[in-house]
Amino acid sequence: MIFTQIFIIVHIKLLLEWNYKSYFIIVGFGLSLFFYFFFCFIVNSFIVPFPITIITEDQTVYWIYNFMYTKAPFWFYIILATVISLIPDIILKIIENIAQMNIVQKLRQDEVERNKKGEKMKQTEDKDTESKKVRVFYVPPSINRVFDTKVKIVDDDTSDEKKKLVSPLSHKNG
Numbered sequence: 001m002i003f004t005q006i007f008i009i010v011h012i013k014l015l016l017e018w019n020y021k022s023y024f025i026i027v028g029f030g031l032s033l034f035f036y037f038f039f040c041f042i043v044n045s046f047i048v049p050f051p052i053t054i055i056t057e058d059q060t061v062y063w064i065y066n067f068m069y070t071k072a073p074f075w076f077y078i079i080l081a082t083v084i085s086l087i088p089d090i091i092l093k094i095i096e097n098i099a100q101m102n103i104v105q106k107l108r109q110d111e112v113e114r115n116k117k118g119e120k121m122k123q124t125e126d127k128d129t130e131s132k133k134v135r136v137f138y139v140p141p142s143i144n145r146v147f148d149t150k151v152k153i154v155d156d157d158t159s160d161e162k163k164k165l166v167s168p169l170s171h172k173n174g
Contacts, residue, residue, distance in 0.1 A: 004036075016093060037069070046062070048062070
């Protein structure tokens with residue numbers, strides 16, 4: 001009876017602690033309980049042969065489990081003891097979930113506040129820079145450009161006072 005109680009409690013505690021519950025875990029849990037009771041019925045349905053009775057000093061469990069499993073007080077004790085032993089774990093799990101939900105809610109509120117501040121800053125920046133928008137184009141240096149950005153000072157032979165800023169491309173062409 002104690003082994004049955006321990007087996008059931010351990011399995012339910014494992015089921016409570018698993019974070020990811022899938023079909024296979026729940027089916028495995030049910031099959032484990034089923035085969036435990038099935039194995040108990042099978043083992044207790046046969047009389048132990050002579051060589052083993054020397055070790056057990058003629059103590060046998062023949063039909064004891066089968067008799068206990070048919071009585072209502074046995075099942076009442078199993079259910080009552082299981083519920084009483086699992087109450088602290090269930091309460092602890094509920095408290096952990098509430099604490100975790102509070103943390104998640106605080107993080108969500110912080111994120112919403114950050115998004116609101118970001119939207120406000122973006123709106124004020126848009127108002128300030130509507131008239132000051134400047135388009136900037138980037139041309140990678142590997143691309144041949146039509147206009148060369150280098151400016152060269154060239155002396156004109158006709159007058160020394162005048163200096164022209166001429167692009168090297170225009171100098172080559174002219």
